[in-house]
Amino acid sequence: MDERLIAFERLLTIMDELREQCPWDKKQTLDTLRHLTIEETYELTDAILKNDMNSVKEEIGDLFLHLVFYCKIGEEKKVFNVTEVLNGICEKLIFRHPHIYSDTVVENEEDVKRNWEKLKLKEGKESVLEGVPSSLPSIVKASRIQEKVKGIGFDWDNRADVWAKVKEEINELEIEVEQNSDNIEEEFGDVLFSLINYARFININPDDALSKTNNKFINRFQLMEKLMKEDNLKIEKLGLSEMDIYWEKAKNKLKLPPSD
Numbered sequence: 001m002d003e004r005l006i007a008f009e010r011l012l013t014i015m016d017e018l019r020e021q022c023p024w025d026k027k028q029t030l031d032t033l034r035h036l037t038i039e040e041t042y043e044l045t046d047a048i049l050k051n052d053m054n055s056v057k058e059e060i061g062d063l064f065l066h067l068v069f070y071c072k073i074g075e076e077k078k079v080f081n082v083t084e085v086l087n088g089i090c091e092k093l094i095f096r097h098p099h100i101y102s103d104t105v106v107e108n109e110e111d112v113k114r115n116w117e118k119l120k121l122k123e124g125k126e127s128v129l130e131g132v133p134s135s136l137p138s139i140v141k142a143s144r145i146q147e148k149v150k151g152i153g154f155d156w157d158n159r160a161d162v163w164a165k166v167k168e169e170i171n172e173l174e175i176e177v178e179q180n181s182d183n184i185e186e187e188f189g190d191v192l193f194s195l196i197n198y199a200r201f202i203n204i205n206p207d208d209a210l211s212k213t214n215n216k217f218i219n220r221f222q223l224m225e226k227l228m229k230e231d232n233l234k235i236e237k238l239g240l241s242e243m244d245i246y247w248e249k250a251k252n253k254l255k256l257p258p259s260d
Contacts, residue, residue: 114152
């Protein structure tokens with residue numbers, strides 16, 4: 001028997017046992033698991049950003065457990081089970097990959113994406129954007145919106161036009177700020193949306209980019225605090241100019257290659 005099937009069957013068996021015997025597992029519902037699944041997903045993304053493959057493997061296992069847990073609850077409620085879930089995704093993948101399982105011809109990745117969105121509409125979806133979860137974080141949501149409309153050809157022709165749009169939106173924001181108008185928030189949102197759009201054209205994931213910048217700032221700031229303590233200084237008693245000196249020290253120290 002395939003080792004993959006053996007391992008998956010083992011997980012299903014353990015899930016059955018936990019649901020029957022463990023007081024905590026017995027109490028869980030779809031709703032109580034939801035926020036835990038979100039947390040596990042973020043832990044996986046953190047591990048991926050850190051390129052920590054051991055943690056990636058562990059976090060994938062945690063997510064597998066959650067998915068099997070949902071299937072177990074669905075089976076108990078007699079609304080779906082793991083077999084139906086797996087067969088359902090298999091049928092969807094076959095239908096949405098006619099270039100593999102039928103006679104459709106594609107030239108590249110972009111053809112595949114366009115076909116994917118068109119096939120989703122054939123499945124009965126009323127809008128190309130129907131599959132974008134409302135609860136997605138805003139940056140991720142903007143990226144998904146732009147990717148989906150691109151799939152049916154609603155997109156800019158080139159990177160230069162997108163950058164021109166970014167500058168246009170920044171200018172509009174500056175005007176609204178100078179006038180102290182009620183449209184500042186809206187224009188700021190337009191700037192962010194256009195920047196996220198530009199990120200696609202330079203092959204950058206904006207959420208990953210911002211996450212890395214956040215981590216970079218945290219590392220620098222915490223090192224700055226450490227350097228101040230080493231000099232017996234308290235950050236709350238320093239002025240901005242003094243903080244800037246330690247900020248530059250921390251920045252330069254982090255740029256240095258690690259010593260052997």
